[in-house]
Amino acid sequence: MADLDTLLDDLAAESAELETLVAPLPPEQWTQPTPAEGWTIAHQIGHLAWTDEVATLSATDARTGESGFAELLTEAAARITTFADDAAAKAAADPVPELLQRWRRGRTALAAALRAVPGDGKVSWFGPPMRPGSMATARLMETWAHGQDIADALGVRREPTDRLRAVAHIGVRTRDFAYAVRELPAPAHEFRVELTAPSGARWSWGPEDSPQRITGPAIDFCLLVTQRRHPDDLALRANGAEAAEWLTIAQAFAGPPGSGREAGAFH
Missing domain, CATH: 3.30.1050 (Nonspecific Lipid-transfer Protein; Chain A)
Incomplete structure (x- = not known):
């Protein structure tokens, strides 16, 4: 696979392309349902914002030795079937301009946190721990996939790229x-x-x-x-x-x- 900088550049490009779909939408259109049951466009972006923040927390722990992500994982285990849905719903309730800014800040913070992980460090996740490059790959996959849900909801065909x-x-x-x-x-x-x-x-x-x-x-x-x-x-x-x-x-x-x-x- 590509090196970390290339993957993070691709993640930034994928996120920016998705933002061109959602940023011009009026606030009422953010409540439009997507193919994911119970999720609106706001839920989709809220999920991406939240998971970027959680990934940043884990990457920071990998550098500092702190246990913020481990504590969150314990909380998640208690309600494994609703944890992600609850976080998306909470984020979707934010005003659209605030949600957009939260997503932008989270993307920037995640890239910096992944670059700061020591060379032999691994980032914990809800599945097996992974190298920073694998985490960037996973975030790119999720951004593209949830972007597909939004594109489908809007009836938009996205041009695929080699990302x-x-x-x-x-x-x-x-x-x-x-x-x-x-x-x-x-x-x-x-x-x-x-x-x-x-x-x-x-x-x-x-x-x-x-x-x-x-x-x-x-x-x-x-x-x-x-x-x-x-x-x-x-x-x-x-x-x-x-x-x-x-x-x-x-x-x-x-x-x-x-x-x-x-x-x-x-x-």
Whole structure:
């Protein structure tokens, strides 16, 4: 994957592109529902603002040795199914100008905090701890995915970019996690994933001789692993029974199994 500075630049660009969608909206349109059940546009931005702040807290702990994130994780464990929803709802209640400023400040603070993590340091999270580059990748994935919810709510088609490589990468790397959260055994061998980037470049992961293969457009793979489209609505091809099964459960984001989207919802 790219180095930390490149990933943070891509995260900043993805966030800025999303801001061009939401910043011009009148306050009443921020209450518009999105495909995520119970979440408005304000919930989506509130969630991004909150998770950036929490990631900043964890990255700061990695530098200072403090335990702010560990305490928050203990609180989250007590209401694991509602913790993120509660935080999004609380943020969505803020006036729109304040929410926008909060999101902007959080993005800036997170980039600085990740750059300050010691070279061998790991950042704790709701899943396994990760390097700063992996955290930046995860934040880029979430920003893109929640931005897709907003774009879908507004009926806007976003032009995909090669920033999707980070989203695809985390989608591949979280294969076994998708099985674990469903209490299923993960396949014993790596899969081969071959994708066509928006630029036309070819991206690949896994051994070339693997009999279990996923091929298709990178945008479709990213929509799949973030569960923003149903597998039946995507031009992805699975060779092998295990690869085909993975397409039905792939999940790049932390937390319990997602419910995904219904087939045909966006045609």
